[in-house]
Amino acid sequence: MQQSNNTPIRPINERLADLCRGLFYVSETDAAVLPFIANGLETMKPKEVGEYFELPKTLKIETGKVEDFFSRVTLEKEWFTKEQRDAAKKFQKIEAIFANELNETGMIRFGLIRIEILLVGFDSDRNIVGIRTKAVET
Numbered sequence: 001m002q003q004s005n006n007t008p009i010r011p012i013n014e015r016l017a018d019l020c021r022g023l024f025y026v027s028e029t030d031a032a033v034l035p036f037i038a039n040g041l042e043t044m045k046p047k048e049v050g051e052y053f054e055l056p057k058t059l060k061i062e063t064g065k066v067e068d069f070f071s072r073v074t075l076e077k078e079w080f081t082k083e084q085r086d087a088a089k090k091f092q093k094i095e096a097i098f099a100n101e102l103n104e105t106g107m108i109r110f111g112l113i114r115i116e117i118l119l120v121g122f123d124s125d126r127n128i129v130g131i132r133t134k135a136v137e138t
Helices: 012-020 046-052 066-073 082-101
Strands: 024-026 030-032 034-037 061-064 103-110 114-122 128-136
Touching: 012 034, 012 082, 012 128, 024 128, 030 128, 046 061, 046 103, 061 066, 066 082, 066 103, 066 114
Parallel strands: none
Antiparallel strands: 024 030, 034 128, 061 103, 103 114, 114 128
């Protein structure tokens, strides 16, 4: 695969790793945003994803659209600091990867107050790729 200037496009996992470096999801706590490739996982069924990531089976599971996650973190406000604007731009680039390069995307949330958030999708080779973070919501 090539970009328009004949530069090879870097693999999704490498681009996500670069974008996630130093990126935090802000809720009642700040949590790192981490990329992943779920090697060996063939389904995005929430229970199987939870088992793959060794999450407790008793956690409440909610599913949603990746757009629901990104709508909160991609908006740039005029009062943002440079760091907040930079984070929003990184989230915008991650959102573009999910929208343009991944299929069957979704958001899976595990837990009620301390929540594990995973955004998942299939790449062109049917690998499950995504990002994960945590939130605290009271």
